[in-house]
Amino acid sequence: MLNEKKLSEILGAVVPALSIKDIHWKTQDSTKESVLFYRLPDDEKSQKLFRERIQNSQFGWLIVNRDHESRPLNSTIIPESEWPRIQKEILDILYPMPNLKLMALTGTNGKTTTTDLVLQLGELCGKKGMSIGTLGVRENHKEILDFGLTSPPFIDLRKYLNQYGQDKDFCVLEASSHALMQERLYGLQFDMAGWLSFSQDHLDYHQTMESYFAAKALLFNYLKASARVYVPDNQEHLYEKIKGVTNKVLKAPVREEKLPLFFSTSFNRNNLEVAIAIVERTFNIKVPKKFDQIIPPDGRFYIKPYKSNYIVVDFAHTPDALENICRGIRESFPTHRLKVLFGCGGDRDRTKRPLMGKIAEAFGSHVYVTSDNPRTEDPKQIIQDILQGMSSKNITQIVERPKAVEIAFSELTENEILLLAGKGHEDYILINGVKHPYSDIAEVEKFLSRKSL
Numbered sequence: 001m002l003n004e005k006k007l008s009e010i011l012g013a014v015v016p017a018l019s020i021k022d023i024h025w026k027t028q029d030s031t032k033e034s035v036l037f038y039r040l041p042d043d044e045k046s047q048k049l050f051r052e053r054i055q056n057s058q059f060g061w062l063i064v065n066r067d068h069e070s071r072p073l074n075s076t077i078i079p080e081s082e083w084p085r086i087q088k089e090i091l092d093i094l095y096p097m098p099n100l101k102l103m104a105l106t107g108t109n110g111k112t113t114t115t116d117l118v119l120q121l122g123e124l125c126g127k128k129g130m131s132i133g134t135l136g137v138r139e140n141h142k143e144i145l146d147f148g149l150t151s152p153p154f155i156d157l158r159k160y161l162n163q164y165g166q167d168k169d170f171c172v173l174e175a176s177s178h179a180l181m182q183e184r185l186y187g188l189q190f191d192m193a194g195w196l197s198f199s200q201d202h203l204d205y206h207q208t209m210e211s212y213f214a215a216k217a218l219l220f221n222y223l224k225a226s227a228r229v230y231v232p233d234n235q236e237h238l239y240e241k242i243k244g245v246t247n248k249v250l251k252a253p254v255r256e257e258k259l260p261l262f263f264s265t266s267f268n269r270n271n272l273e274v275a276i277a278i279v280e281r282t283f284n285i286k287v288p289k290k291f292d293q294i295i296p297p298d299g300r301f302y303i304k305p306y307k308s309n310y311i312v313v314d315f316a317h318t319p320d321a322l323e324n325i326c327r328g329i330r331e332s333f334p335t336h337r338l339k340v341l342f343g344c345g346g347d348r349d350r351t352k353r354p355l356m357g358k359i360a361e362a363f364g365s366h367v368y369v370t371s372d373n374p375r376t377e378d379p380k381q382i383i384q385d386i387l388q389g390m391s392s393k394n395i396t397q398i399v400e401r402p403k404a405v406e407i408a409f410s411e412l413t414e415n416e417i418l419l420l421a422g423k424g425h426e427d428y429i430l431i432n433g434v435k436h437p438y439s440d441i442a443e444v445e446k447f448l449s450r451k452s453l
Contacts, residue, residue, distance in 0.1 A: 199320030265328025299424025315424025354389025
């Protein structure tokens with residue numbers, strides 16, 4: 001519990017006798033025994049919403065970033081720049097950090113797969129771990145909690161570490177550029193890290209590639225003195241770029257042994273090599289060569305055979321990721337033709353759409369252009385943006401993704417690979433704020449079950 005004296009010291013303001021047992025950033029979760037942090041934007045709509053929410057919310061003490069006529073007496077105004085420090089001091093009392101090793105993974109692509117590989121390899125070494133990232137809070141092969149983001153807000157992250165990390169030896173986290181910019185990892189110190197790739201994405205947020213790189217490079221501020229950052233051996237340009245910022249960067253050693261089908265592509269071999277390097281250096285231990293026991297992460301190079309064909313589902317939703325998966329498939333299955341089905345998300349970086357169209361056409365014998373998560377955009381316009389990078393040959397345009405997938409299945413001929421890109425593990429299509437149930441993986445499984453009857 002946090003007493004009023006300690007809270008007064010943290011906030012630099014006199015707080016009356018209170019029973020504070022929790023900390024929140026969502027009004028709907030807060031109680032009379034909570035400190036509630038409320039970010040109040042400076043616009044009329046947000047001001048009105050603040051009045052409504054505060055009237056219908058419970059909290060022991062309220063922290064806001066600016067004054068307002070509806071601000072209650074049991075509140076303090078504190079600049080947002082001070083919030084991470086103050087939140088940490090409160091969290092250190094209410095949700096103290098457990099004693100466990102911390103690893104972080106960043107990169108435009110590969111974070112989720114490598115995070116899961118670190119978790120599984122750690123378990124193979126007899127270490128009990130957890131992961132926090134795109135797939136939620138997980139233990140080995142078991143989802144604990146799905147929070148719907150790559151990196152959770154700082155308050156939630158600290159709670160997850162406290163609640164689920166008490167009996168663990170390590171935790172591996174995905175460190176997105178957004179999380180690093182927004183200080184969602186504030187105060188954490190990582191024992192080891194990996195940077196898997198760097199290519200165009202999130203320019204709607206970062207504006208330039210230089211700003212995007214600088215955001216990811218903030219990870220170096222969270223490293224312990226003994227920590228190192230591993231990059232794939234073949235990422236020479238990235239290695240040199242990071243080397244210009246820190247001397248803690250190392251290349252992950254190349255593995256020569258035979259690996260299961262999931263690692264047939266070069267990028268997944270790279271992910272594995274970085275994961276092995278992180279686990280071995282963190283624990284000063286050799287990872288056993290039991291790679292056949294590794295279960296591929298949900299929606300990452302999920303591959304199923306069908307007659308002389310293969311169907312692949314992958315989360316690839318950036319130009320670099322799409323090129324990697326297409327190139328990897330072509331190299332691993334040189335006697336098969338590749339068909340590509342993909343779309344681009346709405347309300348995101350529009351400049352990558354024609355780039356992805358060009359890549360899909362370069363590698364695919366046929367391309368199905370469809371929807372991903374249109375969000376608030378017109379899916380037909382998104383498709384038109386994609387087509388700007390393509391010629392008109394061997395392209396099928398279908399807005400409804402389920403219909404596009406069904407047609408792509410029906411048009412499979414001998415020795416072909418169909419890649420369903422962009423959705424991966426997701427089980428919905430987001431349209432105007434509504435999640436409509438849909439899963440590429442489920443569609444593949446239904447198709448294969450029908451064909452086996």
